[in-house]
Amino acid sequence: MKKIKKIKIRINGKIKTVKENLNLLNIIKNFKIPLKKVAIELNQEIVDKKKLNKIKLKTNDKIEIVHFIGGG
């Protein structure tokens, strides 16, 4: 069986090692993040949430997942 390569990405400032063949939707789902309540950036560009499954990740990609919290 072919061994799947792993890559290092940064999610919300934390380095994570993930399988290379995953797309952004897989990653978000792995973290059980409610898609409707967040916004996502890939390398400082806002990502269309409908197209997450089409985005393949590469080493050193920076993902930011944000939501609303209490604030003044």
Added chain:
Amino acid sequence: MVIAKKNFKSRLIVGTGKYKNMEECAKAIEISGADIVTVAVRRVNILDKKKPLLMDYIDPKKITYLPNTAGCFNSKDALRTLRLAREMGGWKLVKLEVLGDKKNLFPEMIETLKSTEILTKEGFQVMVYCNDDPLMAKRLENSGASAIMPLAAPIGSGLGILNKTNIKIIRNQTKLPLIIDAGLGQASDATIAMELGCDGVLVNTAIARAKNPFTMALAFKNAVVAGRHSYLSGRIKKILMGSRSSPKKGII
């Protein structure tokens, strides 16, 4: 109160920060009667999935979320934050707050003005946190701001309105919603803001950090209503000497 052609029943806007927990925050908001709350955009905690979400406690379908750029110290960060907020669910009505000094939290007005122009062009309706400078308020208005939100005093200071004269001048020069943002300490400060002719006030710390946030939320609710009625009723002229209230005629 009408902001960006949308009608709001309350003139009190409350912040959702600094509460002990989400339950306390949600209850205080309910008591305050506010139909707009400010919210911050922050990273999701990817390690702690059980952390309560603001949207689970305050329903954005019932209460208007006003995304805020609190914590941004330049235009780039503020624009990034609000674009993300819009992405989250189509929020176009936003509060712009670009700070310039970490200690006094005064607004950085050059960056604020620049951001207002860009956001307006991108279709945002921008309520702008600013200093109490009438000239800058005018420039913000000319840049397409949807509301002018001058500080009463530094954010979280509780000092109340420090420059009533400037607030009055801004009131007289603008037809835009004028909302006092930041620095109020007690309910009477809100009444004073409303008596100066402001359209509304935004309060966070004074309610969230009061010994009893619930009764303080009620106090602010009533204070805003009282101030508005007082302003609309037309106060008497100030005179130096006494003016009797009972007629002279018929004195025994």
